[in-house]
Amino acid sequence: MNNNKRKLANIIARFFIFSLIIVFIFTLLIGLYFNGFYEKDKLNESSQKIHNILMQLIAPSLKISDISEVKKLLYMSSSKNEQFIIRNQDKTIIMSDYGQKDLYNYIRNYNPLNCPSSNQLESIWPVKYLITCSPLLDPENPSRKLGELFSLKKKTSFSLSPLIIYIVAFLIVLFLILFSLLKKMLVKLFLNPVIILKQYLSNCPPNSVENISEKINTIPYELYEIKLTFDREYLKRVEAEKYKAIVDIIAGLCHDIRSPLACLELCISEAKTHLPNPIIEIQYEAIKNIRNIANNVLEKYRVDNQSNSINEIYIKYFLLSSIIETVVSQKRYEWRHSSVDLDLSINEDASSFWLESDPNEIKRVLSNLINNAYEALKQERGQIKISMTKMNNIISVCISDNGKGIHPQDLERILKGYSTKHLGKGLGVSTSKQFIERMGGGISISSTINVGTKMYLDFPISQNPTWFPEYLLIYSDSEIIVLDDDTSIHSFWKEKLKKYAVKVKSFFSEQELLNWHHNNKSENQIFIMDYQLGTEQANGLELLKIINPEKKGYLITSFAEDINLQNEISKLNSWLFPKKLLGSIKIHFNV
Template sequence: MKHLDINKIKSAIEKTIIFSACLVLAFALLSMSIAHHKVQLNKAKFNEQKINNTLDVYRSNLSQQLAIIASSTIFVDYLNSGEISRNNLLPQFLYQIKNLNTPSIIGMSIEKENNEVIFAMGSRTPYHITLNLCYLNRTLNNEYGLCNETWTLFFNPERLFDSLKKINPDLYDCPSCQAVDLLSSDTLGHFDIEDNTPLIIHAGVKTAQDYSFFYYSALMLITFIGLVFWIRHRIKFIFNKYIATPLAFITSHLKQGLPLEHRKDEIQEFAYLIDQIEQWKKQLETLHEKEKEAEIGKMLKQIVHDIRSPLTAIDVITQELSEVEETKRTIIKSAVDTLKDLANNILSLATQKEKRAGVYVEYAEPVALLLERIISEKRVQISKSIPLSLEIKNAYSLFAKIDHVAFKRVISNMINNALEAIQNQIKAHGDTYHGAIKVTLSESPTHQIQIDIVDNGCGIAPENLEKILQGGVSIGKEDGHGIGLSSSKKMIESFGGSLEVTSHIDEGTTIKLLLPIAPPASWFPSKITLHQNSEVIILDDDKAIHALWDMRFKAVLHDEDHITIQHFYAPELLMQRPLGHPISAIFGLIDYELMNKNITGIDVIKQLHLEKTAILVTSRYENVKVREEASGLGIKILPKNFAAYIDIEILSSATQEIVFIDDDEALTSLWQLAGKTSNKQVHVFNRSSEFTKVIHTFKKDTPIYIDSSLAEEIRGEEFAKGLYDQGFSELYLATGYDADHFKPMPWIKKIVGKNPPF
């Protein structure tokens, strides 16, 4: 039989560590390389999008200016006139052409259908674009108008690039960048393009250098290498100290026949530690019997006292897992979460000199829901012959700033004490005795949260009550610890509250807890607000929740509200079905945990873009991660138990009124269409006099958009001044000119473009 040398084993372990480290390192480097490549691709796409956006803005501005000039009366008259009339109109025509504030255009010409040039100015360049001038009733109309003239524009590439840089200062000349043809298109705004030559530009976008990825990668790499060396060192150290060296010592001494007990080495230390552990165990047993108030004894008894309830709940519910309803799932999760929280608290306690230093984290919690959770757990545990009831007197929206784990511990202790007191009475009086425990939540006359826990058990004698509250003394319990009332009293006082006990022998005990009322948590919705002409979508895999919401909405909705209720039991059905209203008119009531689905309610809300109009309805409201994720997105959380009580408010869907005054019927039609899609009522007028006739029907704060160049003697800004003097305050100048084209006009709130600003 071949025997392995201990040194060979050490070498094999070290090689395995190095190989594993290299393998993981290679995978990490590959992952970082892929991530860096994706970052570069995304950066390139972003730059390309910024360039395209700049070009779109330039084309849009150019097309608007050309449309304004081509739609002017002087321009149309010039096209339709003979040579003599055109000469007379030429000064006005040139003035109109000069309004084309585009330095990139250095020349232009207008030709008749027979190639007769009726107007030419500036320089010609190889880069040009020829537009069809099509009119119907003297109005531009590419679809039905007659196209008797063409308008050719000549561009200077350098000036064009300067114009683009004014739109986006981050652009720069980049011969190696992707080429973009500015003039390659079939249309330019309102114009069809008859002919054009390519105008190629090579542009890049300046971006700030971001070295965070490289810093992060370098830090991770250095950390990884250091960790590998540290692990290698620790494994070698542990192996040598606890395996190799002791085995070598034992082997050499056994070969020599020397006794081990007289050597001051690791083996002797092990023997010493074993002896010490036995001594500590005996001392701990003695301490447990003689000193019940010692810290270790209290902690161990507290652990047993706290873990007993959730363990029992898990054991009972697990037997019914064949048909698990959401209510029972909630109980199981609550018990499991409680165990996890208790474990974390115990670990924290072990590192603190004082029992409560830095252990608990206090949040604003809904007391009613915490009590319902606790009562649900306790009902599963206790005998059905002992009723445990909960009464909530108009206190569902009361919040207290507490640690929910510690609060559950206090209430659970109180109920356990009440249960033991009743069981003592049953032992004394037999099965004819009927015990009961009642928990009541209300708002006290002093505007505090009041919790009363009442039982008709054996009661506590007055001379023993004070001792029990001080801790360490238990009356009437065979193995009592005496820690329930005393620790609970300290806990409630740490939350800024108080605990009072009233008890009478053979009558029972009443425990009154008072806590300060805290403002509701930021994630909690005070009410559900719906607007008329809207849609409510309900996503939940529990039919009972759908029935509850139907009952709630049926009580408050009327036919004239025109609110549609849509029910969905699976997220994929909601995703596939088209919604009947715009996002702003949709209100969602979405469950967080969807059975047998790999997405959550928050994922659904994000995919539908309902962060501002949806509420997460869930029993997982206690989960801190769920709260933080929802709060980060601005999503409110409604505990499911509150669904039956939250107020529902219906508001009238008052549509915002807007006035648009422009002599271009195509533009006014466009504004009306945009208003319909944005839930705004746009009143359009082609003449200022038309608006003056009905001005009394509009409020003074109605937004009014006015074209500067109206087909009247008065200009738009002058008409706006008259409206300002009458008290109208929301006045906007809708024009194709830049703001610097006008003198300061304090009555104009803002100068905007021709496109609807909504």
């Protein structure tokens, strides 16, 4: 086997050497070919320079018939391979070596009509010359011809330039390196697999040929199975794309209905305050249910999209009230078939509290604590109340239930991680407490046996994001520009600003606004723009970039908690306001 391996290695090596030699020769020939042009151009350039210099030096001497000076110049310029000869107007020949009769006779009989000429190849036996002829003119009278200057350059044999020598040396070194490297590679990649295959075939029993034949016959069936697998995968992907398109449409609808719902909820809430009526209460609850459904669909849509994101951003600004509403909406849907009454109340002063943390972790904490309250309920008609209030420099979230309660001796143990199944409390409380405390807040519990438990989550109030306005600042001469594709939003702003007697201009499309703004620019304009205007329109952020109103630009959106949107609005030095807080927006009016 070793002998066979050596033979194959030698065959590969010879083939490789032969291939490299062919490449080497071919490359060398190309280099030599271009070298000839290089040498020829260099010689022609040098000869032409000498020829031009002689013309300038000889013409004055020839004019005054100073033949000795002319001969001296010709002698100094001529060489073994190149001769310079002058023929004056009376065909007298002046040259450095009169022993060259062939050149003498050729120049004497040269047709003056062929002058000037450059590098004309002529055979003057037994040598071939490249002949250049130029007229010698009187320096003081250029129209007067004194004679002709001839340069006769022998057509020399081949010569190598330094560049070609360097190239050849480089090719030789490269050839040796490639030979040593590629020989090993070819043996490893080609020879060894062939030897292994040969060993395998040598070790096969005689009857294995039949088995191989049977396996070959099964190849078409296996290929068919592969095709079916690809077809099934393709159909799955098509169905997944259809499903995603439907989900996108549903999510868009849920987003769009939240704007009119916000207005409707605001109106009914005010009506409920002034006109207590059971029917109004039913309408208010129905609107909250619709909003819960929309929140659930949008939350599921966002979770699915985030699960496909590789670089998810965890720490960001978000509204704590928005997170609480989302979690409560999820729990209401989850427990819709139970008799649990889940009530949520958010104080208006606390609704605009921004938290910089991990929203997913906050959701987990709230979900665990609400689940604990649910598990502690012992009544068929249990009640869980969740409230969010602002007290001094603290935002307090209270989760209360009318369940079994906790024994006083167990309260400290629960906060330290103790778990009792029947109490519905345990490690979730302990880890939640640690997380809230890392944020600078705290968790406390008060409980009465057979009455219920109250869990308090306290968050320190920090400075709001720089892009969130605490109020809308307007002046008596302000002109309010509202851009939104929802009629109810325009009605809301007109009603909200009616008592301030300021100009309000409404637009429903970006093109309509841009056309108007082009001819009506003013420093008193305040822009209130919806972020999503429609599928075929630019969004409000892009329009703010075009108009660039800075602190007089307000972007209203349901996606105010999107970190990319927050960063973009910060760069513009404009304001970002959540659509869900529109009902509680404050207005400062200055005359």
